Amino acid sequence: MKIMVCPLNGPRPVSEFAYGGEVRPSPDPDTCSDTQWSDYVFNRSGSPGEKYEWWCHIASGFWFVVLRDTLRDVVLGTFPAEAARQGLPPAAGASAAPPDVPHGPGVPDGAS
């Protein structure tokens, strides 16, 4: 069984968590073009690499950020959501999204 270290609950089985997609900066919907908005809504950094991702501990409803290598399935670090707002160190992976988040961290893909 894989173990994930939740910033709030400590080490827990990964089956207790839900994946929420990569942390991606949202463009300002009032000023961006339709093309920029559709790129944000649909396009993803699909190549493997070290990526910041949203995860949720289901039982406690706690959302947090995980740095994970999606090629090896290795968790490199977990951070409370506040860390995403304050700026995360750059990931070494294929992510095209810069780690700083100008308009809030956005909504996790699986949260709606």
Add this chain to the structure above:
Amino acid sequence: MVGVETTRGAIATSRVLCAVAGFTPRVLDMVNLRTPIYVHPLQAMVSEPVKPWLDPIIVSGSLHVYVSQTARGELVMGASLDPYELHTTRPTLDFVEGLASHMLDMFPFLSEVKVNRQWAGLADMTPDFAPIMGVTPVEGFYLDAGWGTWGFKATPVCGKTMSHTVATGRNHPLIEGFTFDRFSRYQLTGEKGAASVGH
């Protein structure tokens, strides 16, 4: 488009068709194209042979299970996608435990039957569960991807429509709903219900 560099040398060509399933995002990075494609593993497993008892294929949308019995007596079983992005085909114990549990919900008499083998493949998924086919913004670069959980039965018409597209440089009429630019036009082709197992 002038050619392709391979591990066995360079190939000069003015037209390239990319049809590499779970490796699509890596190839698209080479030509600087962004798409909605994301990759999750999809697993399946096979039981030891038992006497014939199951003639049709059975699918449970609520339990996320499909199962059929082969001519050799083995049960071939599968479920929905693995729950998060991953680019490795190593199978997991979580999958076997989850799928076996759902199998026993339907068929408790299988409790003594053993699992013989399991495997995983990389599924390239799109937001509307429809493939991306045809011309791309890169001239001479054609895409046939995002087939994720689809089966092999679409392959013949894919070959026919994609060969027409590559030969003429224009999308075949049958694949107009699967174009590369449908996301920027917000005109998706909803095909989630076409998969036999819910996702």
